[in-house]
Amino acid sequence: AQSVSQHNHHVILSEAASLELGCNYSYGGTVNLFWYVQYPGQHLQLLLKYFSGDPLVKGIKGFEAEFIKSKFSFNLRKPSVQWSDTAEYFCAARRDTGRRALTFGSGTRLQVQP
């Protein structure tokens, strides 16, 4: 069965530190990949997405992610985090065809200390 794994459940960083959150998926074939963010008290928002082409994708708020097909990974990165990045981050995947619903990872809670 398809699955998405996020290995970091809770990450605590100081402002200006660099961030990398891991995401691995188990799909075969062509896959669409997403990172969503949920700020405290707010709804899920799309951070970035990968469908095809350049494996390094840039999203909003300075986030980027790299798709590495050989490693089935789609890690999220940011060179310098801010206090306002405190949120929960979800990696998600779906097949390019067929069922369009997303399979989500368990989420990573990021806490940025000022």
Next chain:
Amino acid sequence: DGGITQSPKYLFRKEGQNVTLSCEQNLNHDAMYWYRQDPGQGLRLIYYSQIVNDFQKGDIAEGYSVSREKKESFPLTVTSAQKNPTAFYLCASSASLEGSSNQPQHFGDGTRLSIL
């Protein structure tokens, strides 16, 4: 503004009672989804509908039912058969598969369901 509206924001259910969560979208999206969010487990798919009058079970459909009589509405009923209904429920929608495969899902603000 276009978006997804879920109501109510908070809902309480008594044992043995069915409750219905509302989800309405004005994005003209064909596909709609229901997810359940539990702490430490991310979001899990309950049901989804890719077109009006059609819906499919997701990964955890037992104890739930849905209908899709109108394009803009996809209500979820949590039945008494659902033994652990306390959770945060999220509705989402996306453009149709045809010619729109690059569209992400948009999410509502969610409904928090608790058992009395």
